[in-house]
Amino acid sequence: MSGVTQEDFEWTPRRRRAATLLTCAWLGYLIPICVSVATEPPGAPMLVFAIVGLAAYVVFFVRLIHVGMQRPFRLAAPYALIGLIAVGVLLMVPIGSTWRYAFPYYLVAILPGQLPPRWWIPSQVTTLVATTVVAVGYGDRGVSLIGYVASVAAVALFTSMFFWLLRTMVLLRMARAEMARLAVSEERLRIARDLHDVLGQRLAAVALLSDLAGRLAGSDPERARQQSAEAGRLAREALEEVRATVSGFRDSSLTGELSTAQALLAAAGIGCVLSAPDAGSVPAPLADVAGWVVREGVTNVVRHSRAGTARITVRSADPVVVEVADDGHGDATSPYGNGLTGLRERVTALGGAVHTERVDGWYRLWAELPVTAPGGRVAAAAGAS
Known part of the structure; x- marks a missing residue:
């Protein structure tokens, strides 16, 4: 079930803002990137490209977070996701190794919230493979390569588990609500069935006894009185059983x-x-x-x-x-x-x-x-x- 919306999370505007700010805290990792660009600036054209690229990256990132809060796990902003990946890849040119090491962490962290659950494993594995290929292309080998890829994999696993738990809690809440609705429906059916069973016979008996009493009123008043009394007794029993049925405590002897x-x-x-x-x-x-x-x-x-x-x-x-x-x-x-x-x-x-x-x-x-x-x-x- 991928059709989970923000209403299913039961988030108030305050909670939604808090979750958005918490997720945007990932942008704090851009601070060392900006410091690296400022201390070791590339050439003027590359510097402009790096600044514009980082600004575009922030815009795409915030857009994905905003849309993801409203329609999570549904690929609700595909162009923003494609733009984020494209800008992230291009920023490796002006910024270099600093960005190359940081970008995979951003990617594996944001993918689970933007994609349907069936795409989580393929997308994360693809990201890890691409990260390994790029690292090897840049000359990483041995322990440093293993440690870097392992840390990216750990972040991918952590974020995927977090979103899985979050989605599971939402689905459990939805399931409990559906069970409550079904329980109410079942109780209504029980009451309708019991009322039919209770009133069907009792009212039929009251009608028969009343008709019989009416026919006997002129020829046999004593027997007519008895039939009327019996009809009244059955009517009172029916009333008591209806009350007990609504309360759910009636047994049939x-x-x-x-x-x-x-x-x-x-x-x-x-x-x-x-x-x-x-x-x-x-x-x-x-x-x-x-x-x-x-x-x-x-x-x-x-x-x-x-x-x-x-x-x-x-x-x-x-x-x-x-x-x-x-x-x-x-x-x-x-x-x-x-x-x-x-x-x-x-x-x-x-x-x-x-x-x-x-x-x-x-x-x-x-x-x-x-x-x-x-x-x-x-x-x-x-x-x-």
Whole structure:
């Protein structure tokens, strides 16, 4: 990722000015160069060329620093970089060995901040090779040559590591910000999914009980009162669960869901066959998801199936199997809606699977929840950790 800008560094104008001044401190090494030119001046034409060249070099250098602070690691000022290199090479003519020794240090120090990271090693190696060739051409040999090239290589390594660490810190900050954004998005999805699951069944039950109470108001007032009271109880439960869902602390009780499912099916005039003799022995994390299977399955039966009978089965072996079947008009080939999609996400998170099929006139929705999670962990322990 080379598209790092000054905003990613979170620099205030004061910090940016301080970083620019600190980087421009490299220009302090021009002082001995200027002293050398003043004490041992070349001929008049070469002296003018040296002064103009040094001024142009400073302009190019400051330009690169300024642009590099705004668009680092992007080759944002290629002409300034080419001009800096060209002027630096030409200054070897009027100034001589003093500049020849200093210029490679400037070059290896400024390149990492101006080039994309994939170019750092090739550019630094090229600079070191050119430095060695020029030094040998000027007669450097033996220990002096090795020491000079080694010092330039050390500066190249130091500056490259500095810019690498700086860039890594910026990218880590960007990654943390992206993770925070994704966490917020995931939490929104969780809340949306939970609200759908909570309100879907509860509001369907309230609507059914309210309609039933209205129909019974004239013929059976006592039963109508009971249905109205039940609708009020479910509405209050839905309100409590919505509050708990937003806080992220709601669990779904399997036994409670089975009881609610029977009441809901009875209110809808659908017969219920319940087979869950050992539902209370299902491990807690699996019982929570199993409750969601019952809730989603029964909600779909009431709202969509136009069934006469529903069958709910819970088997607590390994894997735990929770099944909701009905003799209505469910289509096993239709795409999953929001409820079944959210249910599948919950089940697969525990290493299980959700299945649907239509066979012998019955539409079946069932989930398999392994007691032993992938990797040999017990699902109960995994969910509690």
